[in-house]
Amino acid sequence: MADLSNLSIQKTHYLLTSKETSCVELVKYYFDRISKYDGHLQTVIILNTDNALEQARNVDEKIAKGENIGLMEGIPYVAKDMFLTEGVQTTAASQILKDFIPPYSATVIDKLNKAGSILLAKVNQDEFAHGGSTENSSYHKTFNPWDVERVPGGSSGGSAAAVAADFCVFALGTDTGGSIRQPSAYCGVSGMKPTYGLVSRYGVVAMASSFDCVGPIAKDAKDVSIVMDVIAGRDSKDSTTIELDDYNFTNEINLETTRVGYLKSYEELLSDSIQNISSSVGSVESIPDSDFIDPIMALAAYYILVPSEISSNLERYDGIRYGQVTSEAKDIDQIYSKTRDEFLGPEVKRRILMGTYALSAGYYDAYYKKAMRVRKSIINTFDNLFSKYDAIITPTTVDPAFVLGEKSDPISMYKTDLLTVGANLAGIPAISIPTSTVDNLPMGLQIMSAQTKDSLVLSVASQYQQNTSWHKKIEEINL
């Protein structure tokens, strides 16, 4: 039997079409790994075993009949539990949605299903994506495959850890302030937050509507671009999706004239990357910190605007139509207050309170409106920067994955988003790819560009991975 470890999408496709492996074998390979190793990583919330095996058998039948299969057909993946999956429990890692079986699927799940990709499992995350370590899941914590003492990052921690642990070929995550990029950095995998509106949010549990982005997490940037080809596109069910002329993300752009800027204060941390990228792009220049967005200001605006939207988006979890409901209520007010008290976790409540406060009469101008002005100024700053640079690189995070429980103070946890929230405030594309390690732990390199320049971001990342092998380090993980 062929070696199925650490497969890329193209390699998987080759093994299937050349009949070196069957799709059933492939799916079983991943389920075997999950049953063997997920006991101490705890990435999975619920397995989709029966459906996955049936789909795999169908793919094998097609191949046996000599029919052609698409590149994504039979490719096993996992999805963060934010994605609604028809007939398969979807919880957003919250008790309030325990046992919730959606009657419809997210647009991206439908698209992958249509392309023939096989959903293996719904994986762990911070509850409603509120967090940066997956410690806020109401079901269980998830551990970093590189070091189980450490967090996998979050909120898409289950997705990043599952890719690093080789439980799947790729994963879907969501990114509101860094929730794809930060865990990708912590787990040594490649994860992309596309331009806002490039991928449909329909059927994805909402965190903060004007920030939320859906994106792939994979073993390299090439696979990220292949998944982007399938999931991107205007969706008539999501009014915030945009129309592009070209949805081909796998075509690499010629980088000969590409101008890359890096953040001066991270010159040392980025030195290897700068050197590598220099050889393949037109120019690499340092950006004075004063020309860059003020990350502290960005973080402050982010933590006003995002909780504001959260406070409203989470009002639908009221115990009336679906989800868990308290058995203690004596009247309607108690149905609301007790249900939400019993079944929402502390970080979710904290954010609802912050957002409710920021939107309240008398505080709206001082908080929400002012934060909106900061957001506007950040967008302007990025516009200026992208008139001088085609791409900007920063570290994804300043430190590698931290030890579980280390950041029990909310503010220190929020600060892990310091370098990632800017892209969400401005709606620009950003990818995190593995770069040099610190203390034998992976670190992420973040590449950002102007809105709709997702192909450029992916091309710079792919080029970097052709010159380096940091993205191959996950193959050395010993579970």
Place this chain on the structure above:
Amino acid sequence: MNKYQPTIGIEIHTQLATKSKMFCGCDNASVDAEPNTNICPVCLALPGSLPVINKGAVELAIIMGLGFNAKIAKHTSFDRKNYFYPDSPKGYQITQMDEPIIQEGYVEILIDGEFKRIGIHHAHLEEDAGKSTHPAGADYTLVDFNRAGTPLVEIVSDPDMHSPIEAKRYLQEVYAIVTRLGVTHGDLQHGNFKFDLNVSISSDSKLGTRTELKNLNSFRNAERALTYEIQRQIEVLESGQKVEQETRGFDDTKGVTFSQRGKEFAHDYRYFPEPDLPPLVLTDSFIKSSQAHIKDIKLPIDIRKQLIDAGLSEKEQDILISQPTTCDIYLDAVQKTKNAKSHKQVLNFLIGDYQAWLSDNLSVESKLTGNNLAELINQIDSGAISSKTAKDIFPEVILGNSPDKIIKDQGITQISDDSELENIIKEIITNNPKAVADYKSGNEKALGFFVGQVMAATKGQANPGKTNQLVLKLLGDN
């Protein structure tokens, strides 16, 4: 107590007659549907669902704006109004706060024979909530989400009204406009047109504290509620107390208003821009094409001016203006009839027999057209049928049958031919010597007997004028 002047402002919620709901594809016609059958992930607010603006609702709002002489915003946007209630599935209502689609309009109302302008501050698009019912004696509430997401336009007036009758007139005028434009079905019983009345009184130029009378759907009750509330506020002030800012309901049977919710319980709706919907930019060509649908529709105010010129009384004007289809029949029929006398007959049929028929046949659809009514009146006018025959066949005309055809098929043309009538009368005279004797001895009633017999013999088709004339003549000859 004329020292106090009332000031009234009104918010009207109009359900739009769109095919689908405001933000999803669900059927918008739920009057006869079983509870919770016209629902989907969007209007049920399942996790992950997102709103999409209904283009049809935007078009109807633009059309409505035309009726209010208003400005249509080129750049309009949506906001969230947050509140918890079981029939509010998302926990917020999508509405328009900062950039409503309709801005700065007015309507004209007729007060004491003069036209007065009432400003429309703005009107905005939003969605309706579901319907809660509290079964008597039950310890639960039932919620039907069929209505959740029905498109609404909320029409917010300026505080330009200063008496209950002005408020009533304003409501009737707006109702006439929106129904004539066809933007709403206008079914008052089913909540297509509901309103909240804000009223305060003041003895000087400074506005007093207002109360809000919520959720009315009858013009008469609006007038009653305001009359009561104004008097109540006067009594409060006269007794040295202060009017509390509060929400009040109206008890229809007792004719009184009562406190529902004080200011201290007022909601903080935490409005903010709806992040799931980008701002809506309306191009000139879209606005133009929406309004083109109705370029031939006459607004109620223009019709009223035409009716005034035609000499109709205010009551007659009101009936026609409050019934757009009846009014259309009238306008069409008077064009197709000849003289002032027949115009009056058109009006009489519509105000009299037709109103009676409508209230007796609530479940039957009227197919009366101006053309058919004109045909009927012209048949009377030419003497072909009597007024009585016309009344007799009118129900059939209402059901859509052509009067000419009915008359032909049933052979009910009036007999006006002298020799034919004379033969009939002569026979009756011969057969009724006693009656002839009565008449001759001076019993005037006997004349009626003969006319009645002629009518019986002709099945009512004898021309009554001619019959009278000939009976008199032949009795005299006898």
